[in-house]
Amino acid sequence: MAFRFVHTADIHLDSPLRSLALRNPELAELVGDASRQAFTAIVDLCLEERVDALVVAGDLYDGDQTSMKTARFLASQMTRLHQAGVRVYMIRGNHDAMSRITKQLLLPDTVTTFGGRAQSVIQPGSGIDVAFHGLSFASPKAPESLLPKYAGPQEGAANIGIMHTSLAGSPGHDVYAPCSVVDLHGHGFDYWALGHIHVRQVYSGASTLVMPGIPQGRDINEAGEKSVTLVTIRDDRSVEIEERLTSVAQFERVSVDLTGVSEWSETIARIREGLQQTREVTRSRYLVARLGLIGTSTLSWSLIRDRDLAVAEAEQAAEQVGNSWVEKVDLALSAPGVGDLESVADPTLELAQSMRANAVSASFRSEAREFVLKTIADLPPDARGFAGKDEAALDRFLDDVLAGSVDLVAARLKAGATR
Numbered sequence: 403m404a405f406r407f408v409h410t411a412d413i414h415l416d417s418p419l420r421s422l423a424l425r426n427p428e429l430a431e432l433v434g435d436a437s438r439q440a441f442t443a444i445v446d447l448c449l450e451e452r453v454d455a456l457v458v459a460g461d462l463y464d465g466d467q468t469s470m471k472t473a474r475f476l477a478s479q480m481t482r483l484h485q486a487g488v489r490v491y492m493i494r495g496n497h498d499a500m501s502r503i504t505k506q507l508l509l510p511d512t513v514t515t516f517g518g519r520a521q522s523v524i525q526p527g528s529g530i531d532v533a534f535h536g537l538s539f540a541s542p543k544a545p546e547s548l549l550p551k552y553a554g555p556q557e558g559a560a561n562i563g564i565m566h567t568s569l570a571g572s573p574g575h576d577v578y579a580p581c582s583v584v585d586l587h588g589h590g591f592d593y594w595a596l597g598h599i600h601v602r603q604v605y606s607g608a609s610t611l612v613m614p615g616i617p618q619g620r621d622i623n624e625a626g627e628k629s630v631t632l633v634t635i636r637d638d639r640s641v642e643i644e645e646r647l648t649s650v651a652q653f654e655r656v657s658v659d660l661t662g663v664s665e666w667s668e669t670i671a672r673i674r675e676g677l678q679q680t681r682e683v684t685r686s687r688y689l690v691a692r693l694g695l696i697g698t699s700t701l702s703w704s705l706i707r708d709r710d711l712a713v714a715e716a717e718q719a720a721e722q723v724g725n726s727w728v729e730k731v732d733l734a735l736s737a738p739g740v741g742d743l744e745s746v747a748d749p750t751l752e753l754a755q756s757m758r759a760n761a762v763s764a765s766f767r768s769e770a771r772e773f774v775l776k777t778i779a780d781l782p783p784d785a786r787g788f789a790g791k792d793e794a795a796l797d798r799f800l801d802d803v804l805a806g807s808v809d810l811v812a813a814r815l816k817a818g819a820t821r
Contacts, residue, residue: 411459411597440618459597460495460566484510494538495566529637536564617648652686661697674719702735
């Protein structure tokens, strides 16, 4: 008889959403609770499918959490699994290493949390025994591969390795216990339950390697459906995997082309249509949209000048669509003729062109950079991420702010703009 388990990772329970909370407290509350709802859905899946085990490949928590509400919630979910006879195998990831809950929470004896030394635990099955191999790390940093610390496969059993790793590296993720896919395939395990990278990846070969991705996105950089993996290991040790949806709130970029639009009412109609089309193909309960207005329109100056009104109209359109939110509106619009200023006698556009040239000058940009850096230094640590985490992100932030400022000044000067 087959052995079945659910594989997840990077749940980041109660992950704080400070920047989103500043923009929209109600939306922040929705998304902030979504990690709990996603974990509840994972437990529901385990019970509905009557699996033998749940595997959590690190980052169940999100940093230095002390909330007893988080602890009580997790204990209640683990008790549900315990009462159903579903065993749990967990390792600590880099975020778990910082969590006080990791060290203090008492869980049922059916929950195995692997320690700082590689360990193997055999769970007898009705058709085949399954050996789970895991290793946690006590520090949020692991610059070297952990693979040499894992024992070899147990003979006569199906072997499952659980590892939190950045593999060969991934944009947006710190290097953590790096190792190659080739080396993992060569270790002799039947399945590697991986964690750390928030995008789902499957590597087939001598063994099956799965990075399930985060089960609930937290911002637009974690857009799309999120899921866990349902794994079946048959008596001949063949492996079958199924992706199962878990995300409650799904982030998506929605692009709306306003080329040729000259009426405000038509703008709102196109926004509503774009949201409706995206909502229809969104399988998660809620759609959280990053709205991008693009194209060439005579309304470009009005939309830039009255951005707050456009945002309010977009939020109302999302409410009418149902179970949908707009978390931000990006404007990438241009007015007819702006690209050919020589043929357009418009002093406002000429001024805008002059300001734009000045904004990209080395001296002005240097002053702007120093101002931003000073502002960041004066803010509390939790509020310093608005300009990105590195120099490249800071440069992109400056590009957006300087270009947007020029457009806003020009839009306000275009007194004849209509809606």
